[in-house]
Each structure stands twice: as C-alpha cells, then as structure tokens.
Amino acid sequence: MHVFKKPARWLAAAACGMLAAAALPTGAANAAAPGATPPVPGRYRHQVLDWRTCADGALECASMSVPRDWYHPDAGPSLSIEVSRRRAADPAKRRGVLMTAAGGPGASGLPRPARLAAYSPKLAQAYDIVGFDQRGVGASTRVVCSDQSKVDALFASADLRDRSTAAVRQTVERARDFVRDCRTASGGLLPYITTDQAVHDMDLYRQLLGVEKVSYYGPSYATFLGAFYATEFPRSVERVVLDSNIDFTGDWQSFLTGQPMSFQRRFEQDFLPWLAKNDATYHRGRTPEEARAGYERLRAALHEQPLDVEGTVITPNHLDAATTDALYNTDRFAALASLLGFLEHPDRAPAETRKAVAQQFAHPMRADFAADFFTVTCGDTPWNRDIGSWVKQSAEATRSYPLAGARELTFASICASWPRSKAPRIEVTGEGLPPVLMLNSKNDPATYYEAAVRAHRGLAGSRLVTVEGGDHGQFQNHNACVDAHVEAYLLDGALPAGDTTCPAPQP
Incomplete structure (x- = not known):
C-alpha cells in the first residue's frame, strides 16, 4: 500500500487500499493467462527514447508513449510515461538493467535510480539503473481529482475519531464528493490507472531499452508492481527483490484492514x-x-x-x-x-x-498524491460497496486501534463509491519465476509482517529475510546484513539457502 519518499508522508505512505474479487475487462485474457493482450502496435514498439539530461542533472530522462488501454491499444489517446536511467559506471563490467519503482501508489519513481546508485556503488557499477513515473504520477500523464482545499478538508477538518451520526455522515459525504470530482476532472482516465496497466508500460520500457530481461528492486507498493510484473511477464525478469511487502497474493481490502x-x-x-x-x-x-x-x-x-x-x-x-x-x-x-x-x-x-x-x-496529503493513490487502490479491483458495513467495521477499528483505525472510514467510503473496476484478477503464485528475495521487518507499521509472511508462503521459491525492529524499507536503511544479502543476489545470484534473519540497523 506504500504507504507511502514521501509527499506528505503522514497519510500518504500509510495508506494503501482495500479490494475484493475482480471482473475481466472486455477482451482481456483470463486470469490464468496474465499479460495476454493484443499485439503492441508498431508506433509504440518502434519508438526511440529521446534521452536528455533530467532537470536535476543527475540522470537521463526520456518520454515514452503508451496505449491508454493495453487491452484496446487503438482506442483512446496515448499516454506519456516519463522514464529515467543512470548508466553503469563501468560499461565493461555491466551485467544488465536494474529497474526500480516507487511506493505509494502516488510517489515519483523518476529520481530513484540516482538514490540507489549513490547508496550502492557496487550496483551502480554493474547495472544501468532505470526508473519511471508510473502512469497517473508526476511527469507522466497525471490523473486529477479534487483541489488541495478539498483534500485538506477530507483528512484534517474534523476529528476522525468522532463517531457521532453527524460526523460519520460528513465523512461519507466528503468521500463521495471526492469521487465525484475524480469522475469529472480525470478526463476518462480512472479505469486505466491500475497496477495491471502499469506493468504493461514497464515491459514496453524493457523492450525499448533493448534487453531481453531486467532485474528489479521495489519497496512498499512497488512490491505489488514487481510481483504483478514478474507474474504477467515471467520471461522478462532475471532477479527480483521485494522490500517491505504488501500481500500481493491476496487483496488490498484485507491488507489494509490489518x-x-x-x-x-x-x-x-x-x-x-x-x-x-x-x-x-x-x-x-x-x-x-x-x-x-x-x-x-x-x-x-x-x-x-x-x-x-x-x-x-x-x-x-x-x-x-x-x-x-x-x-x-x-x-x-x-x-x-x-x-x-x-x-x-x-x-x-x-x-x-x-x-x-x-x-x-499544511497538507496532510497532497492533492496530486491522493488522486493517483485512490485511483490505483480503488481501481485495481472492486471494494465492498456497503457503506453501512464500513461504518460498523471502522467503529471497531477506531476503538481497538485508534491511532490509524479512525481513518478507515474515509478510505473505505472513497473506494466503496468508486466506479466499478474492470481490472483483471492477477493470481501471484511464483510459478515459472526465478527465486524472489523478500525483505520485511517484524514491526513495520505499514507493510506489516503477517502480510509479508502470507505473500512469502504464496510465492513459490521465495526467500524471506526477516529484520528485527520495525523500520519500513530495509535496503538503503544502513543495515549491513540486509545490504549484503541484496547485493550478493543482484550481483552474483547468491541467495540464502532458506529464510533467514538480520538484526535491526544500528542507530
């Protein structure tokens, strides 16, 4: 879910979403054959990335054109995806491409290659490290919902622990008003800003880079992206590291209620x-x-x-x-x-x-972050649409876990009112994939350990590195034990023989 680094990290990164079962879009393949879409039109396959120096001067950036709907690539206008890269420091020792992505959903992935390269010179020497702003985010085609004043009111104007009839009614109405704004302002994008659509963008990016396979590192919500990408395009991945895991084998609804x-x-x-x-x-x-x-x-x-x-x-x-x-x-x-x-x-x-x-x-959640976050988490698969049940469930969450339980009704009311999803149901099993290295701390507040264990058990062949403590994001957190495992795998293909543990990083 994140969870969002971090634009107004408070609610942003903490948030994730809630889902249920999904129906297939018209013309889409059955969930048993994920990634099966019509052939990619030549205008997308044959485009040349226009590499230029990024605004920050640290990376190269380019714009990539993608179909709005990968299941109907000739319908509707194209979208623009902004991509970035940092070339391997030593071309003679270059071993491939390492793709990285951002959390949220709603955070920018464009600067991530520079950060990763600065943290790990070994990876920077061996890989072209590449990133991107996911569709709906940042420098890519963005999705628009409410203005900042309405988003501020949604999350900050009243005490969300207030369970009075008037307060609950106001929360639900503000959520529905946000959804109405999304429908009006999005320009028809809402059905196409999903994780499934995004992983097709990722594979086109791989093709335009001219490589048969990429390795992948993704933290928080990017574990969801990475698991879906590997599942839908198993022949396109070499080594995969998933850090601070959403339960990508289940659904967002059950994940967030934890x-x-x-x-x-x-x-x-x-x-x-x-x-x-x-x-x-x-x-x-x-x-x-x-x-x-x-x-x-x-x-x-x-x-x-x-x-x-x-x-x-x-x-x-x-x-x-x-x-x-x-x-x-x-x-x-x-x-x-x-x-x-x-x-x-x-x-x-x-x-x-x-x-x-x-x-x-000033702003508990930025309006642009909120627009993409809810579009993805509400649109990936349908939610329970019974507001009455959410009122009851959120009341219990507020009583038992008041710190974050009080916000549950706001998120649930938005997604319960969202346009019905047509995203395909992707079943992540690990079948046909290389071993996946997973990292998670025991007391991670956002991508909690119990969900990571469920994802690990459902992802055949994966190895789980359990980190003591509760930090979110294990690699790039100055934990020598974790860093050694990640670098050994990405550089040499060396995995622990089985699940293992690391101590918490030293302050």
Missing part, C-alpha cells in the same frame, strides 16, 4: 518505550503508560481547541497523521518527540520553528 493493528503495535511496542527511555530529554513520561497518557491529553486538547500556528489550524487528525508518519523509521522518533513538545507549548518556540511546523502540517 494496518490499524500494525500502526498501533509500532506505536505501543517501539515508540512509547523509546519516548519513556528518553524522558530526561523530552519530558513526555517516565513509562510507556505515562507517555501514552500524555499523548492522549495533547490530542484531547486539540479536539477541544485546534491550534492555529502561523495560519495553519492543527487538529487531532494532524497529530495522528504526523505520528503515523514518524513510525515508519526509528530515526524519525526524535523529531516526533520534539513536535509533541512544541504542540504542548507553541508559545515557547522561535518564529522559524513555528513557520516550519505550519508548513509541515
């Missing part, structure tokens, strides 16, 4: 003990119980009187969203602890701090 539990677990088992341990610095409570009570007192105060900081009105939802964002990686705990202190005594902060906090809290 997220409130995992965010609450990370908060209670990792952050609150850390906060109590550092009470001498942050003064938030000497025990986890005291620290939690202090958090709830601060939240209740924001419920009674939202805080105006330089024109940004901070509500309890802002606090929950900032907290879930900080739970992604341990190195963000200190910033969250300082933020809690600021919200307790904003009058004591210097002007530059107040301005920084106001900017941080």
Whole structure:
C-alpha cells in the first residue's frame, strides 16, 4: 500500500487500499493467462527514447508513449510515461538493467535510480539503473481529482475519531464528493490507472531499452508492481527483490484492514518505550503508560481547541497523521518527540520553528498524491460497496486501534463509491519465476509482517529475510546484513539457502 519518499508522508505512505474479487475487462485474457493482450502496435514498439539530461542533472530522462488501454491499444489517446536511467559506471563490467519503482501508489519513481546508485556503488557499477513515473504520477500523464482545499478538508477538518451520526455522515459525504470530482476532472482516465496497466508500460520500457530481461528492486507498493510484473511477464525478469511487502497474493481490502493493528503495535511496542527511555530529554513520561497518557491529553486538547500556528489550524487528525508518519523509521522518533513538545507549548518556540511546523502540517496529503493513490487502490479491483458495513467495521477499528483505525472510514467510503473496476484478477503464485528475495521487518507499521509472511508462503521459491525492529524499507536503511544479502543476489545470484534473519540497523 506504500504507504507511502514521501509527499506528505503522514497519510500518504500509510495508506494503501482495500479490494475484493475482480471482473475481466472486455477482451482481456483470463486470469490464468496474465499479460495476454493484443499485439503492441508498431508506433509504440518502434519508438526511440529521446534521452536528455533530467532537470536535476543527475540522470537521463526520456518520454515514452503508451496505449491508454493495453487491452484496446487503438482506442483512446496515448499516454506519456516519463522514464529515467543512470548508466553503469563501468560499461565493461555491466551485467544488465536494474529497474526500480516507487511506493505509494502516488510517489515519483523518476529520481530513484540516482538514490540507489549513490547508496550502492557496487550496483551502480554493474547495472544501468532505470526508473519511471508510473502512469497517473508526476511527469507522466497525471490523473486529477479534487483541489488541495478539498483534500485538506477530507483528512484534517474534523476529528476522525468522532463517531457521532453527524460526523460519520460528513465523512461519507466528503468521500463521495471526492469521487465525484475524480469522475469529472480525470478526463476518462480512472479505469486505466491500475497496477495491471502499469506493468504493461514497464515491459514496453524493457523492450525499448533493448534487453531481453531486467532485474528489479521495489519497496512498499512497488512490491505489488514487481510481483504483478514478474507474474504477467515471467520471461522478462532475471532477479527480483521485494522490500517491505504488501500481500500481493491476496487483496488490498484485507491488507489494509490489518494496518490499524500494525500502526498501533509500532506505536505501543517501539515508540512509547523509546519516548519513556528518553524522558530526561523530552519530558513526555517516565513509562510507556505515562507517555501514552500524555499523548492522549495533547490530542484531547486539540479536539477541544485546534491550534492555529502561523495560519495553519492543527487538529487531532494532524497529530495522528504526523505520528503515523514518524513510525515508519526509528530515526524519525526524535523529531516526533520534539513536535509533541512544541504542540504542548507553541508559545515557547522561535518564529522559524513555528513557520516550519505550519508548513509541515499544511497538507496532510497532497492533492496530486491522493488522486493517483485512490485511483490505483480503488481501481485495481472492486471494494465492498456497503457503506453501512464500513461504518460498523471502522467503529471497531477506531476503538481497538485508534491511532490509524479512525481513518478507515474515509478510505473505505472513497473506494466503496468508486466506479466499478474492470481490472483483471492477477493470481501471484511464483510459478515459472526465478527465486524472489523478500525483505520485511517484524514491526513495520505499514507493510506489516503477517502480510509479508502470507505473500512469502504464496510465492513459490521465495526467500524471506526477516529484520528485527520495525523500520519500513530495509535496503538503503544502513543495515549491513540486509545490504549484503541484496547485493550478493543482484550481483552474483547468491541467495540464502532458506529464510533467514538480520538484526535491526544500528542507530
């Protein structure tokens, strides 16, 4: 789901989606034969990528034309996909192409090759590292929904823990209004901004690069992309690394309903003990119980009187969203602890701090991110469309796992009102694939461990590296054990003999 780095990471990266069973689009192949589409017209197969220096100067970029609908490539206007690459540092030792993608869905993948190359000089020497902005995102053809003011209202205007009849009705109405905006403003794109359509773009990219196979590294939502790509185009992949996994063998709906539990677990088992341990610095409570009570007192105060900081009105939802964002990686705990202190005594902060906090809290989710996120997660497969059942289920999630459970009704109401999906159901089994290296931490709040284990069990031949701790994103997280496994596999094809473990990264 992400989960989104990170444009307004709070709700963005934490979010993923919820799905159910799917119907095939007219003319599409049966799910038993994924990727079976009509022949690619020559105007797409024979195009030449117009490589040029990217705006940041670190990579080469190009624009690729793709069908709007891969199942009907001659119907409708073409879409533009922006792609990037960093050539292997040593062409004589180049072993192939390593494709990488972004999380979210909704994050930009265009700059990813530069980051990966900077982190791992060994991979940069051996691979042309390539990336792309997925259809609907960034410099590619973008999907449009509501403007920023409406998205802000959707996620921040009222306390999402409020379960009164009026509050619930308002949440559902705002969600439906967002969907109406998507229908009106998207220009007919909604049915075609899906994971299945995107992996066909990826394979055309491979063809235009002139290679028979690519290796792949993808974190968070990009595990979903990678698993679908390998399943639909098994002859196109060589080595695959999936980092911080969505359960791509199941559906988004069942995956996301597990997220409130995992965010609450990370908060209670990792952050609150850390906060109590550092009470001498942050003064938030000497025990986890005291620290939690202090958090709830601060939240209740924001419920009674939202805080105006330089024109940004901070509500309890802002606090929950900032907290879930900080739970992604341990190195963000200190910033969250300082933020809690600021919200307790904003009058004591210097002007530059107040301005920084106001900017941080201004938009819980960027409008462009929200447009792509919901288009993909609502459109990949249909949702349960019974709002009444979501009202009941989200009430239980709010009671049991209040930190992230309160947002469930907002996400569910959007996807329950979404146009019915026609995306094909892709069954990921691992059949016919090379072994896949999977990475996941035990207390990852967004791509939680239980889902990763289900995906691992359903992906024949995969190896799972379990990382102690709870950070989201294992490779490129300065964990020597994880890095050694990933580089050994991508460089030499060496996999652990079976599932294995790594300690948490050292701070």
